[in-house]
Amino acid sequence: MSYRTVIGLEIHVQLMTKTKAFCPCRADVFELPANTAVCPVCTGQPGALPVVNSSMVEYAAKIALALNCNVHEYSRFDRKNYFYPDLPKGYQITQYFYPIATSGYMDIDVDEQVKRIRIRKLHIEEDAGKLIHEGDSITQAHYSLVDMNRCGVPLVEIVTEPDLSSPKEARLFVEKLRTILRYLQVSTGDMEKGALRCDANISVVDEINNIQSNRVEVKNMNSFRFIEKALEYEEQRIIDALKNGQNVEKETRGWDLSNRITISMRGKEEESDYRYFPEPDIPPVILSEEKLDQIKSTLVELPDQKVERFVELYKIPRYDATVLAMDKEIADFYEACVKKIGKPKEVSNLIMTEMLREMKQLETEQIKITPEHIYELFSLMDKGEISIKMAKDIFPQIFRTGKMPSQVLEEKGIRQISDEKLIEEIVRKAMIQNPKAVEQYRSGKTNIIGYFVGQVMKETKGSANPQLVNDVVKRLLEGSS
Amino acid sequence: MIKIDEKLIKHLEALAALELTPQQRKSIEKDMQEILGYMELLNEVNVDSIDPMYTPIENSVDLREDLVRESECVDLIRSNFPKERSGHIVVPGIHA
Structure with a gap:
């Protein structure tokens, strides 16, 4: 049996403009009390007129350029009509006939291979309000609560071609997209807060019998992990149906977090009928070549370009460069450290293992320390005051408290012992206690040196400078006192 | 001309979230x-x-500059909510 999975994504990105798409209400409404950032335009009062937010168009163009799209000089808004309590106007303003951008692509790294995912279109639209359903589920709720703060918050919708062939690729795509959005500083990309939302269309082809399953739309996957989990579940469900000579319904399903399954959300009975028509209240958006050039000139270095530069300039492995470039803040931090310290590979090791592990454990994306901290840590190692092991041991404390490495060392009372006299004393003591071992060494059994080094480490609780200990032991055993 | 019959009226009725009597449909x-x-x-x-x-x-056409201006109508808008609870509009359940 041979099955091929076909996945296409529709991704909604909340733009972090200051104001809403078509009115000057605040767009950053996540933590506001319900229905406080509203006005006649975004609540659909009769006669209110929408006016296009310039930053919204600029941000959308930036995303489109970063995704290698064709950005159109002429785009227009349309009305998508439907009734739902989160949509006070009874229609959503979107771009249906003339989207701002089409035919782009983004490359993702899948198992060390570059795979190109084509982008069909990218358009601007407005968000709907937020609904809270009273009761156990939407279908059982007797009433719902509406907050219109989110009505009219600008969104960019990105639609890919069905070029993704596994749930993992889908996750990688959304992860990389978020990285790009953050580089561009056009969206927080925060999935948990709904600033990045992903729907997927999935179908499976039975390649032997040449049968393609119906397409299922999966919604409600509000984290990277759930994208992969939900699609894996759905993929298996479709394959199971095909194996039994059946098909799945062409329907919309949602990821049910608590039961880890997808469930049917909407009956198949009603095919959506949105009766799109041009929005008569908004003139077309003209993005002149001049304006587009100006936007292009403000584009920062994007992740792919950064990876190339890191590999070229710092001679670090492509894998390292890719990991570092996933987060702009980390990449910038890395670069600042290398500029001060040099040692690009050593610095990359420390950041990739120690720092990223801390960030993951603390579930934080903030870096409280400065390149100065890393610089001091490396200086202490260079001077032989601490070993690499000690550096790694104290790193969590440095990262969590923001204290300088020297301060942490002092507080913990740990310091690499580089006092030659002290080490000599310990070695001499060990030699007196074990004359046999000294004898053995002198009669040619030189690997007994490890025993004495071990004694010193035991005595100093591992804080002696290993290189120095080695030298001292060797010197004393060889009798040159 | 598009055919106007009961089927179409019922479709429009559903789209508009209305409930019509048979007489109204006619x-x-x-x-x-x-x-x-x-x-x-x-x-x-x-x-x-x-x-x-x-x-x-x-x-x-000139686009709007991205500057926040709070509406003076927030209270007026809220005073029109048919039913309110902790700032939210209370509406009938979606599929109830």
Whole structure:
């Protein structure tokens, strides 16, 4: 049996403009009390007129350029009509006939291979309000609560071609997209807060019998992990149906977090009928070549370009460069450290293992320390005051408290012992206690040196400078006192 | 002309989230036939060589600067909520 999975994504990105798409209400409404950032335009009062937010168009163009799209000089808004309590106007303003951008692509790294995912279109639209359903589920709720703060918050919708062939690729795509959005500083990309939302269309082809399953739309996957989990579940469900000579319904399903399954959300009975028509209240958006050039000139270095530069300039492995470039803040931090310290590979090791592990454990994306901290840590190692092991041991404390490495060392009372006299004393003591071992060494059994080094480490609780200990032991055993 | 029958009226009824009585359906069917019939007049105009015009403004229009201005109507808007709870509008359950 041979099955091929076909996945296409529709991704909604909340733009972090200051104001809403078509009115000057605040767009950053996540933590506001319900229905406080509203006005006649975004609540659909009769006669209110929408006016296009310039930053919204600029941000959308930036995303489109970063995704290698064709950005159109002429785009227009349309009305998508439907009734739902989160949509006070009874229609959503979107771009249906003339989207701002089409035919782009983004490359993702899948198992060390570059795979190109084509982008069909990218358009601007407005968000709907937020609904809270009273009761156990939407279908059982007797009433719902509406907050219109989110009505009219600008969104960019990105639609890919069905070029993704596994749930993992889908996750990688959304992860990389978020990285790009953050580089561009056009969206927080925060999935948990709904600033990045992903729907997927999935179908499976039975390649032997040449049968393609119906397409299922999966919604409600509000984290990277759930994208992969939900699609894996759905993929298996479709394959199971095909194996039994059946098909799945062409329907919309949602990821049910608590039961880890997808469930049917909407009956198949009603095919959506949105009766799109041009929005008569908004003139077309003209993005002149001049304006587009100006936007292009403000584009920062994007992740792919950064990876190339890191590999070229710092001679670090492509894998390292890719990991570092996933987060702009980390990449910038890395670069600042290398500029001060040099040692690009050593610095990359420390950041990739120690720092990223801390960030993951603390579930934080903030870096409280400065390149100065890393610089001091490396200086202490260079001077032989601490070993690499000690550096790694104290790193969590440095990262969590923001204290300088020297301060942490002092507080913990740990310091690499580089006092030659002290080490000599310990070695001499060990030699007196074990004359046999000294004898053995002198009669040619030189690997007994490890025993004495071990004694010193035991005595100093591992804080002696290993290189120095080695030298001292060797010197004393060889009798040159 | 598009066929106006009970099936279409029921479809529009569902789209508009309305509930009509059989009498209302009949009367709307008749109204719509008359309205759309009148609109058929437009088909007499030959527009073969003319591009559709979506808006009289096809030139570039200044966009709005991205500056927050709080509406003075927030309280007025909220005073119109038919039923309110902790700032939210209370609406009937979606599928209840």
